[in-house]
Amino acid sequence: MQALHNKWGHPSNSKFVQIYRAQNRVGFPTNFLALLNRFCCKVCARCKGARGYRRSTRVQLHGPHKTPKAVPAPGDIVFCNFNDDSTICVVTAALLDDLFAVLMPT
Numbered sequence: 001m002q003a004l005h006n007k008w009g010h011p012s013n014s015k016f017v018q019i020y021r022a023q024n025r026v027g028f029p030t031n032f033l034a035l036l037n038r039f040c041c042k043v044c045a046r047c048k049g050a051r052g053y054r055r056s057t058r059v060q061l062h063g064p065h066k067t068p069k070a071v072p073a074p075g076d077i078v079f080c081n082f083n084d085d086s087t088i089c090v091v092t093a094a095l096l097d098d099l100f101a102v103l104m105p106t
């Protein structure tokens with residue numbers, strides 16, 4: 001039984017029954033269905049018992065990729081803090097590397 005199961009590439013029980021029927025029971029034991037009920041492949045049992053790849057909470061919440069830093073683009077309205085004095089500014093130019101932006105208060 002195990003050899004048959006291996007030969008067919010570790011099918012699930014329902015798949016194995018399909019194969020059994022498709023093969024017209026040729027090469028299968030006569031009490032195949034009864035054997036199948038009791039049959040348990042150790043390899044398959046181990047695979048089924050394995051749990052899915054666990055990801056950290058951060059990945060579950062935010063996805064596997066870090067969201068790129070929000071880069072202000074020219075025309076964006078940003079909230080700036082100059083000397084504890086908050087101002088709403090419009091970005092007139094932005095460099096991607098160091099976020100050096102020329103800001104113009106509205």
Ligand SMILES: [Zn+2]
Nearest residue numbers: 010041043044
């Ligand atoms: Zn198996």
